[in-house]
Amino acid sequence: MQSIYLLVGTLLACHGLYLFIKRRIHVRNLPPKYWTIDPFMNFDWIFSTAMNANMQLTLFEKYGHTYRLSKLTNPMATIITCHPESAYTILAGQDWGVEFRKPGMGQLLGSAFICTDGSEWKRSRKMIRPAFNRPNIDNFDVLEGVADKIIANIEAADGNVEMGSLMYDALMHSSMQFILGLDSTVENDGRPMDVQTFSKLWQEGLLGMGIRLLLGGSFSKTFLPKARYQDVCNRIHSFIDFAIDACGKEGSDSAKKTKTMAEIVKPQAEDRADARSQLAQTLLASQDTTGVLTCNVFHLLSSRPNVWAQLRKEVSSAGPELLTWEGLRLNTTIQNILLETLRLRPVFPQTGRFAIRDTVLPSGGGPNHDQPLLVPAGTFAISSSWGVHVSKEIYGPDADEWKPDRWNNFKPGSSEFLAFGAGRRACVGKDKALAEAAYLLVRLVKRFESFESRTPEWKPDATFSMKNKKGYQITFKVQDGSGQDKNIM
Template sequence: MAIGLALAIFTLAAYKIITSKLATARYKAESSRRGCAPAPALHSNNLLRTSRLKESIKATKEDRGPQYVVSAMNEVGPNIHTVRVPILDYELLVTRDPENVKAMFSTQSADYDISATRSNAFMPLLGEGIFTSRGAQWKHSRALVRPQFSREEISNLTLVERHVQTLLSVLKVGEKGWTQTLDLQPLFFYFTLDTATEFLYGQSVDSQAAIAGLEKSDGNQNPIDGAAFSRHFGVAKHLIDKRGALGKFYWVMPMRKMKAHCREIHRVIDGLIEERLRGKRDVAREEEKGGRRFVLLDELAKETRDPLELRNETLHTLMAGRDPTGALLGWVWYFLARHPETFRKLREIVLAQFGMSTSSVIDDFAQLRRCEFLQWVMYEVLRIVAVIPMNERVALRDTTLPRGGGEDGSKPIFVREGIQILIPLYAIQHRPDIWGEDAEEFRPERWQGRKIGWEWIPFGGGARKCLGQQFAFTEASYLMVRLLQRFDAVENMEGPGEIKLHTAIENRSGTGVQVRLHAAA
């Protein structure tokens, strides 16, 4: 019995070794035929080839994950922008080369798509939808959602204004015109959650009202605890990020905690959908406020009445509408509090263009986009912190990438079917040969006259580019204008310290945004 088992193990091991060597020989021959050369390797420091994975997980826990990628790639060489990373029995590619990004997202996009790793990480919370699906299912999701984001109604600034006023009421001014020291970061996530849920479901979860003890924004005293919903969503997002960081070993992470948070999120979303579909909302109240509002769920329901599909697609949009914009707003004020000259310059420009009144609605979103310096500040924030720090693709078939092979990285790389390619946007956006020797500095003026290419894709690119990009910039710009009208100074209350990039799919400040604000006279 023991001899038989030993023989079976030996035979299996021999088979694995032989098939691996045959496959390697085939790949080398195909690579040579295509004129490719291998990318340099970022080797592990242990026998099992797991040290890089362990280092990456440790760095993420210490809120320096994106910086670790830069330092690890620089170990191979500061001018090396694509590397192979062997991990256990497989390897992946990491590229910070914009030309390779362009190939995967645009010119060779038929050869690449999102990986099963990404889908498996997101699936417990979001289900099948535009961010987790591939092939025909993805095309269906895209066709369902995309037309709604070409409408003018997505820039409904009246909707945003109501939630801005709630936020302003939370920022209470005390002695000598200063607020108390407060953390703006969670307040911005409450704000974007409220606007996103109203846009999606026709009613807000009113998380801001919940924390401030105010009346619901629409007068409807629904039983939803918006602040609790926000917490469930935040924890679930953090767990998704941990699950995704494990790569193909995502299944080792315990799911009890994740399932509990997802269950609460789904319960609230299912209730919002059911209420809207059954027509329980007071439409007369909606019309009283300026006519029937655009509600994404109403438009999706014209195409499907499947509650699960509606939950999945709206949850995908909710995540995209709440988190990147909330993180962006937090980081903008993080940097403004540390760069008073930029704050003063931006406020002067805003007041010159929009005036000081916070009572009149800005109803022209194009006017917000024309405020160039405001856009530059947000662009620079998105560059320096990379709100979405990592993207990825997997090869659907044997294919190539245009650069990274050979000693100088000038030759194409052969990419065999099934290989995952990580795209660290933070690393791309901190390359001094692209952005200058001051790439680590916050300098919005660098955007003057700059033509944007594949070195800056904060919302992705190609067919999978985020549909809500315009809505995100409009919402963030609007709130920025209102806050700059209301407050004439911001003071950093955290003190000096290294930036902490806390990853929950998107980067948030690991120390929060600890400031106090001074009200304009």
């Protein structure tokens, strides 16, 4: 009997040793682990990287191009990578989805292209795609008025403005026209509120949505207050519904070269709620991109007066054809400035995806973490375009510096520049955002001889889009009617 106990004990010990060795081999072939205090939700990592955006890059320096977060029952719950091919695969691959966003986004923005996969995503993408065709993005009629208003506000403030809020307010008016088909200056047409009220509610709603995305649907439903957020959502919905109902009331003009997104989406939508979802999610994507990009351009240009002077010289000698989509696209200096800004400060520095089936990333596995990495279904992954963009292996030893001229000779591969995503999910409004930012830049360059930043420090806030926590306080040199400078710098 004693020998039987000894045999059973030996077999159990061998089996335990086998499992231990197997697990050690498995873990050894996984990416390095970031040790979190919270083994359930990894909240300490989430809040640390949200509060200090630079930590996103610091952790890559510490752990390499790919690392992982684990939970009690899952040694690879989350993968974070700035490896170019892996980052590209996560963004472009069909094994990765975004429907995990629905619980956090749905109450405010409904179900559309930002939080759907498969056939539902294809339908949404098809609905909004015509709004970004060439005739629509080559029409600067509305943007001309936006630029006029921005310049007038700068002059009225004697050149001293907070560029972030100025751009946000101005581009909200532009988005109203392009997406909803509403003239922001009209107030007596029966709309539920004016644009200023809507804008404030929109910002409040996005804040609430961001918190719910961060904490997850189940936690948010259980612990977050519901009444105020629901009221904000309802009021935002009523404003967008008004625009949908008003669309086409005055009849359709078949001779029009351009159409608002509401005019394009409404006939295709299943119902009003479906149309509202498409418009609300486009409003989210379009406004932040142009505004943040433009503000970051000015913040970087403030430390490069030579680049501003070069651009001003080119703009001053150019003809009216410059202020067309084709003219702006072909101006090398303008495009270099925009691309270099998007490289160093991508509007959306990282993007999350969910593995909808077992898949493989090109790198991160093996003892040296340079072999393909098997990723089980259900794994969350974060693709860091910011990390890719500051890679010295791709962009050289000066990758941390803002040098627009680098684009004269550098042509990145599809996995080396990810400012607008990649593959079939790449940003459909890319050309529109670049055209708008270029147009606003040219208009301000033409009007103001120089400017300086009163918040030169860069402290990134990358919780959603890449903004400066310090803001964008700027002083432009403004001339009065006699040509005399009102602000001498």
